[in-house]
Structures are given as C-alpha cells and as structure tokens.
Amino acid sequence: MNYHLADQDSFFIAGIAVRTTNQDGKANKDIGDLWTKFTSENIQAKIADKYSEDIYCVYTDYETDHTGWYTAVIGCRVTDVGMDGMFAALVPSGRYRVYKPEGKFPDCVGDTWMEIWKNSDNRSYIADYDLYKAGAKSFEETETEVYVGVV
Numbered sequence: 001m002n003y004h005l006a007d008q009d010s011f012f013i014a015g016i017a018v019r020t021t022n023q024d025g026k027a028n029k030d031i032g033d034l035w036t037k038f039t040s041e042n043i044q045a046k047i048a049d050k051y052s053e054d055i056y057c058v059y060t061d062y063e064t065d066h067t068g069w070y071t072a073v074i075g076c077r078v079t080d081v082g083m084d085g086m087f088a089a090l091v092p093s094g095r096y097r098v099y100k101p102e103g104k105f106p107d108c109v110g111d112t113w114m115e116i117w118k119n120s121d122n123r124s125y126i127a128d129y130d131l132y133k134a135g136a137k138s139f140e141e142t143e144t145e146v147y148v149g150v151v
Contacts, residue, residue, distance in 0.1 A: 001115040002099075005095055005097060006147075007095050009093045010090060013058050013073055014048075014078045014081060015038070015047060015056075015074050015075015015086055015087060015089075016037060016043055016086070017071050020069070020070065022066055034072060034074050038055075044076060047076045049078045049079045051079050054076065054131060054132065055075070055132040056073075056130065056131055057074050058089050058129040060073065065120060065125055066123075066125075092149075094150075095150050096148060098145055099146040099148070100145055104140070105141070116146070123148060123149065124149040128148045130145070130147075131146075133145075
C-alpha cells in the first residue's frame, strides 16, 4: 500500500471518546457506536473553537500495539482546549505515514487499516488518526486520509 511521509506540528482534538480493542471485533462495534452518537447528537456543533469543520478519528493511549487496548476519539481539531465538557486528545508533533484510502467510502478506511496492521514496522503507537475532510457533496464522496505515527 502506497503512502508518503509527512512531518507535522502537534494539535488538539476535542470530541467524544471510547476505550476499546481490536480483539473479537470490539472496536468495530465501539467505534461504530461512537460515530452514531457523534452524528445523532450533533456533537460537532457543540465543539468550541474549531480550527475547521474537518472531522478526525484519533487513536491514542495505546496499551501496547494495535492488538491491545487504546482510546478512540471522534471530534474536531481545535485552536484551544476549552471547558465545554469534551474529551481532549493531543496529536503530537512528529513524522507520520499518510495513506489515501481507495475504493468505496467508508469501507475503504477499514480496508486501509487492515493493510496497515499487516506491516506495523516503525509505528510509534502514540497517536494515529483518520482525517475526514469537510465539504463533500455526498457521504460517499468524503475525502479521507489515514495518518500513522512512526519513529
């Protein structure tokens, strides 16, 4: 799977979170439920100080690697971490592999992660994330990128 490397500065995401694991399909259910809550409760509109309308799903606080427990956060990049009751996660500065999922959305994002898990060499397991860019004409046309932290 093709990717390019990008260095980036740190930033914060504010949103809602769940602690989960990829074992026994738990993450699929937990993160799916988190997406349902994010959309049905219009969480995006409740996030203060948004940098943009882009949506992020950040994977952080890894217990070990992609087979262990981690925290998933769905939210928006913010210019300031406020007191609005949202969970805040730091995406640290560093080097990231940037993947461009191909195929039918949203399945292409999961397919990309399946390929990433096959080759986890040099992953930092500090923070990874999916970026869902605002402005798509339809759900199926959502432009997305997957960022994987590396050492």
